[in-house]
Amino acid sequence: MDFKNFKMPYSINPDYAKKTAYFSMEFAIDQSLKIYSGGLGFLAGSHMKSAYNLKQDFVGIGILWKYGYYDQSRNMDQTLNPIWTKKMYSFLEDTGIKFQIEIHNAPVWVKVWYLAPETFKTCPMFFLSTDVPENDHLSKTICHKLYDANESTKVAQYILLGKGGAKLLDEMNFEREVYHLNEAHGLPAAFYLLRKYGGDLAKVKEKLVFTTHTPEEAGNEKHNIHLCHDMSYFCGLTIDEVKTIEGVEDDKFNHSLCALRMARVANGVSQLHGVVSREMWNKYEGICEIKSITNAQEFKYWADKALYQHKEDGDNVEFDIRKAYLKKRAFRIVADQTGNMFDPKVLTIVWARRFAGYKRADLLLADKERFRKMLSNKEHPVQIIWAGKPYPMDYGSISTFNNLVEESKNHKNMAVLTGYELSLSKSLKQGSDIWLNNPRVPREASGTSGMTAAMNGSVNLSTDDGWIPEFAKHGENSFVVPKADYDNWPTLEQDQFDLNNLYEVLENEIIPAYYEKPDQWRKIVHTSMDDVKTQFNSDRMADEYYKLMY
Structure with missing residues (x-):
């Protein structure tokens, strides 16, 4: 040439x-x-x-x-x-x-x-x-x-x-x-x-x-x-x-x-x-x-075609089998990196993106007792994964990452992964049921990771920021926590408000729906996949x- x-x-x-x-x-x-x-x-x-x-x-x-x-x-x-x-x-x-x-x-x-x-x-x-x-x-x-x-x-x-x-x-x-x-x-x-x-x-x-x-x-x-x-x-x-x-x-x-x-x-x-x-x-x-x-984000690159096919065919059995397979495949990475064996039948939450202060990676851990209770619930078990790269000189974010690693040593159903690049990102989106996103509003300009999660049958749980207001219908295609008064409340109060609401939605809406109403849960997943497909495709x-x- x-x-x-x-x-x-x-x-x-x-x-x-x-x-x-x-x-x-x-x-x-x-x-x-x-x-x-x-x-x-x-x-x-x-x-x-x-x-x-x-x-x-x-x-x-x-x-x-x-x-x-x-x-x-x-x-x-x-x-x-x-x-x-x-x-x-x-x-x-x-x-x-x-x-x-x-x-x-x-x-x-x-x-x-x-x-x-x-x-x-x-x-x-x-x-x-x-x-x-x-x-x-x-x-x-x-x-x-x-x-x-x-x-x-x-x-x-x-x-x-x-x-x-x-x-x-x-x-x-x-x-x-x-x-x-x-x-x-x-x-x-x-x-x-x-x-x-x-x-x-x-x-x-x-x-x-x-x-x-x-x-x-x-x-x-x-x-x-x-x-x-x-x-x-x-x-x-x-x-x-x-x-x-x-x-x-x-x-x-x-x-x-x-x-x-x-x-x-x-x-x-x-x-x-x-x-x-x-x-x-x-x-x-x-x-x-x-x-x-x-x-x-580009649909062709990110979306799991088989999941979409089973959804289009109305084959719920095959859809569930495929999602379980994707989870099992992602959990091999968890086992390889951390030695923790995750179960594809268990509700799996993932927080994965660049580590930065305003993204509040460790927000759920601000209430240690509630976190411990959620992770030790035998009747409705939960697994949770973190991944992401802090900027190599951002010592605050590195410290957050390291604190999560330390905490993960106390729970066999909590994992912190390294190497968050395209490949791991795709695996975690396929392997998650809930894609957790909790930045301080309005600090997240867009936040595209939730789009590609939805393309892989993962439901967004998010603060109302970035692209979310254009997409989210609470309880229908995603879960959105109510807005704090971000203009007038001190940061600490905003964080506390968002933290309480995240747990409220998890404990009272998401976890019961996943375990007690599987058909309703699948409908939310399907609606999310439909709603993201065209409007949030980079074409x-x-x-x-x-x-x-x-």
Whole structure:
């Protein structure tokens, strides 16, 4: 293939002919390609697959992380031990393209790898690497660890993604009409375009669209503007020129705010998140319109086809047999990792996602007595599994993970698993009856894991956040705890309210229904599978991006 004059490798559906490039720090495409950490990557991976399904004129641009995010292993006492292992991928193609970009006022070589559509059924994808012999050691490390803890390295990574990705499109003579930034990490692409178009911001705006995933201002990344300038983030603009574009006087450069002022249109990732984002950002002048496009996941990749088939056939016996088999298969992983033997007949709750403070992984344990009572109930037994990766430098979340491990030593029906990536995620969704999600409202922008759980016959138990308000019908397709007064109550009171309500729903609705009304329970599972199938399939989402954004 001639990458210097790249052409789309499949014929384009005329409904999706707008030429688009999508920039993201992470993509979860296949278990074997470890370049993602959590929800942002799961979302981006599904988007790439749906772009392929719909034959859109669409390419993905990311970074080839040499050590991935990290590999989650255990210390001798079972607690968390992050390790970094060099990754190798024979299925990526060397494009032969190498070029230089400026980082920290010095030229850095960038090498480009290609993921062909047929490998994992995605749109064409390109991955950038600085780990080449021509670079000095420091430059090589830019693409070593996803979300590196060092601030300068992190800024260099954003420059690699944005400036490197935009320059790659020029190197390939591959004209794009839309530059879609999935989060503000790739924002240097906008400054690259600004220089390319001789400072014409209106021309940049025509091309730039932006997806924000962070529902609170503090969570949006800010770095010292002088550091960013010294790192060559702004492609030659002076600090005063940048401040004029960003519209802020102080020295904290707010990546998301700047993206909202340089983009033609932006979106939040659920209806609720769109509302929250508009409230949060509208106090600033000159920002673009913020729409809502709810995240989704690719049905073809995630859904258990046999479960759906038995449901369509109205064969409840085979449906139950299949679900029991999926549970049994997932429980082999539990036994392998923890030595605990779980029973497929027992109601199984799973909490699995990225560990972060606001997601409150250990909320159920805040009432130790109630937790112990639930886990020791012989008449209506419960099994519970936790899994997920804390950020390797987030010591609060690591401590939560380790506390759960310690607690699990007291219960043979509680397990904490490591290695939460695509493969384990799929197994746990298939092996769970209840997918537990209890973030503080409205901190979860979307939270897509519950969608793929529902695609595998698992019922959501959630606080009313993210995508849940668009999906949930309490007692019909899911269970939702009532809302606390999140505006006026102190955090401790909110947590207590949510904790009590989670237990109320578990003890009085979910557990009795599962054991005493199996037909009613199966109906809830079926309704959940029906309701998630189309509306939360990423084909719908990829279609909406074209219609509403591009």
